[in-house]
Amino acid sequence: MTARILALASALSVCAAAQQLQSSPFNGDKESIGAGRAAYRLRCSACHGIHAGGGRGPALNRGKFEVGDTDLDIYRVIERGVPGTEMPAYGPRSTEENIWRIVSYLRSFEPSPEEDVLGDAQAGERIFWGKGGCGACHRVDRKGGEFGPDLTRIGRSRSVEHLRESLLDPEEDLPPGYFVVSAVHHDGRTTTGIGVAFDDFSAQLRDSTGKLHSILREEVRSLEREYTSLMPSGYRESLTANEQLDLLAYMKGLRGGGAK
Amino acid sequence: MSKLCVIAGALLAFVATLEGQVDQGVLARSQEDNESWLMYGRNYSAWRYSTLDEINTENVAGLVPAWIFQSGVGGKFQTTPLVHDGVMYVTGPSNHAWALDLKTGRELWHYSEPVPDDLPLCCGKPNRGFAILGERLYKVNMQATLVAIDATTGSVIWEVESADYRIGYSNTVAPLIVKDMVVIGIAGAEFGTRDFIDAYDAETGERRWRFWTVPGPGEPGNETWGGDSWKRGGASTWITGSYDPELDLIYWGTGNPGPDLDGSPRPGDNLYSDSMVALDADTGQLRWYFQFTPHDVHDWDSVADPVLIDMEVAGESRKALVQANRNGHLYALDRTSGEFLFARAYTEVNWTDGISPDGRPILIPGHEPTDEGTLTCPGMGGGHNWHATSYSPLTDLYYFNSGDGCQIYHGAPQEFVEGEYYLGSAMENVSGEPREGSIIAVDPATGDTRWKFPLVSPPSSGMLSTGGGLLFAGTMEGYFMALDARTGKPLWRLQTGGPVRAPAITYRFQGRQHVATAAGGSMMVFRLGP
Numbered sequence: 001m002t003a004r005i006l007a008l009a010s011a012l013s014v015c016a017a018a019q020q021l022q023s024s025p026f027n028g029d030k031e032s033i034g035a036g037r038a039a040y041r042l043r044c045s046a047c048h049g050i051h052a053g054g055g056r057g058p059a060l061n062r063g064k065f066e067v068g069d070t071d072l073d074i075y076r077v078i079e080r081g082v083p084g085t086e087m088p089a090y091g092p093r094s095t096e097e098n099i100w101r102i103v104s105y106l107r108s109f110e111p112s113p114e115e116d117v118l119g120d121a122q123a124g125e126r127i128f129w130g131k132g133g134c135g136a137c138h139r140v141d142r143k144g145g146e147f148g149p150d151l152t153r154i155g156r157s158r159s160v161e162h163l164r165e166s167l168l169d170p171e172e173d174l175p176p177g178y179f180v181v182s183a184v185h186h187d188g189r190t191t192t193g194i195g196v197a198f199d200d201f202s203a204q205l206r207d208s209t210g211k212l213h214s215i216l217r218e219e220v221r222s223l224e225r226e227y228t229s230l231m232p233s234g235y236r237e238s239l240t241a242n243e244q245l246d247l248l249a250y251m252k253g254l255r256g257g258g259a260k
Numbered sequence: 261m262s263k264l265c266v267i268a269g270a271l272l273a274f275v276a277t278l279e280g281q282v283d284q285g286v287l288a289r290s291q292e293d294n295e296s297w298l299m300y301g302r303n304y305s306a307w308r309y310s311t312l313d314e315i316n317t318e319n320v321a322g323l324v325p326a327w328i329f330q331s332g333v334g335g336k337f338q339t340t341p342l343v344h345d346g347v348m349y350v351t352g353p354s355n356h357a358w359a360l361d362l363k364t365g366r367e368l369w370h371y372s373e374p375v376p377d378d379l380p381l382c383c384g385k386p387n388r389g390f391a392i393l394g395e396r397l398y399k400v401n402m403q404a405t406l407v408a409i410d411a412t413t414g415s416v417i418w419e420v421e422s423a424d425y426r427i428g429y430s431n432t433v434a435p436l437i438v439k440d441m442v443v444i445g446i447a448g449a450e451f452g453t454r455d456f457i458d459a460y461d462a463e464t465g466e467r468r469w470r471f472w473t474v475p476g477p478g479e480p481g482n483e484t485w486g487g488d489s490w491k492r493g494g495a496s497t498w499i500t501g502s503y504d505p506e507l508d509l510i511y512w513g514t515g516n517p518g519p520d521l522d523g524s525p526r527p528g529d530n531l532y533s534d535s536m537v538a539l540d541a542d543t544g545q546l547r548w549y550f551q552f553t554p555h556d557v558h559d560w561d562s563v564a565d566p567v568l569i570d571m572e573v574a575g576e577s578r579k580a581l582v583q584a585n586r587n588g589h590l591y592a593l594d595r596t597s598g599e600f601l602f603a604r605a606y607t608e609v610n611w612t613d614g615i616s617p618d619g620r621p622i623l624i625p626g627h628e629p630t631d632e633g634t635l636t637c638p639g640m641g642g643g644h645n646w647h648a649t650s651y652s653p654l655t656d657l658y659y660f661n662s663g664d665g666c667q668i669y670h671g672a673p674q675e676f677v678e679g680e681y682y683l684g685s686a687m688e689n690v691s692g693e694p695r696e697g698s699i700i701a702v703d704p705a706t707g708d709t710r711w712k713f714p715l716v717s718p719p720s721s722g723m724l725s726t727g728g729g730l731l732f733a734g735t736m737e738g739y740f741m742a743l744d745a746r747t748g749k750p751l752w753r754l755q756t757g758g759p760v761r762a763p764a765i766t767y768r769f770q771g772r773q774h775v776a777t778a779a780g781g782s783m784m785v786f787r788l789g790p
Contacts, residue, residue: 037674039680041686227694
């Protein structure tokens, strides 16, 4: 098996020297796929899930990819990242061979396309800015509030399942770096907001009006960081099932450069 | 000029030259030398304690910067600087090093060596410091070489390769001078290397001895590895050991077996991974070993400083060795024999029901990493990982940091590919449970925790304790701080603007106590103002 790997690697280096490969030389090779899985778990699983089923990053085990479906498309995404999303470029931190091994690992799953979003995106847009009140806290294309995460490109980086979870059970998976700070002052007043920074001696936070606060631990009675969401949790009840689908369809279409 | 005067002059010059030199005797008395910091752990017992008390609990609030050296180099600064004869010697990430004027912080020379592009690395490109002997400095480079450098000029005197970096070896360790030898460890277990501890002739760079931390066929311990798994057994040695000149033993901690998280290819205890080994200083022969985590599947390296303390344990005087282990327990061993004295959990532990009288963990089933994942505490980084620890004879407390919390361990079979990661799967954080940490003070004779200072992030810096009753440490968010060593109460802090990943040192210069630490990409030196 090692000889086979060496032959593949050798072919890879020769081919790579001549031109950019169009497909992974490791597809179907069990040993390389295993190595690809190991590399995937190290570099990718935190966002895309330990079994590539998606998380805060899209599912990668369906045979269908957000930015193109050829091996070379996948390779380039891993190598260069996706500008405007949380997907970083791994090219500087990995070898060409290792990226192709990850591609082959992702290719080893049986295709199972993501569920269709059956809702009406235009109706969802009205709910977003109207009944749902989402725009009071979230920004899309320079419009809306800035208390919650910017959703301008959210459709590129989140699966439908993850969007549904975020809408109905916002506590389940918080965005990276998201936390809430609560300070109780000596006179009993409370200041609460989205954390900007938090350390052993101070916290900086933005309240719901957008105002920034900097608080030293010794200035207040207590200063706590909580990994919780300030997003309302009642959308399961306040929106009908169809309205939820409409809203999901709108958000899935948010890919930057204007809603589709 | 008379012949006598010429001879006297020559003698005077010779003595003057010798006066500034660091020899084995000077190193053995390093604890008494308050003008210098001469080795990684300050003394051979790795105490990181200085009797200096000009800066103390009463006046530490008046600490101000004396100078700041901006290196201009990115990456993790984890170095312990050396101070000798008016000069500070600092190593940095990516094979950089500097000599700095102790009076002003101005650069006297700069050494650098490129890091090969094809060097496989698990954990960045840090370096943890120089060793000094005579007029030479010794450091390792990332590509698994050991370099001897002229302390006056920064010129390379010799450089030797200890292992082939192309197959996964690398190096970050601060060397330890023992007699006329430079002793180093090695890293690479995450790539399936077979690791070792080496001793080199300080004059020539010739290797004197090598101790393989994974025994080969026919050697005792090889039977604890199934099949040929010993070839990829890891057991790295990436943190500096300690030395007992009286017993003439070198103590060195070893790291995880490979692959890290899948134990199936390596049935057995996997000696001498996750162990403390005691080696004859002259030959490198194993005198004793103690394995903290047999057949580790959680990446719980045992490389942390072996701290040597003579103390009474359970009513008996002991030459002890203490280590806060990554598996969540503090251990005390008898350093003459390796006898297990006691172990105490210092953070949340859910994988063992305690440590049996023979020192072996009493395992709770169900904590082997699986494809679906198993929740185990502590997480992969520990517990206490590698960061420098400190023992203060003033407070009789042992100080270390701890990463607190759990992680989900995934394990799966993985074919070995030379030069590629060989982990056997990966870790996952528990959703909604951030990894936090603490600085802990324990009674080394009992393991009783005296105080804890909570940290909002996993710990990043090492410890320094002083005769002024202070404990200096830093945080990931950039605070460099002084705590009351007896209570853990913060007495002084400064936001440095970069993570404090290094342990602090202290020394007296021009009659005044100084404290120095790396933070971000800088070396910062403090003293009482004005």
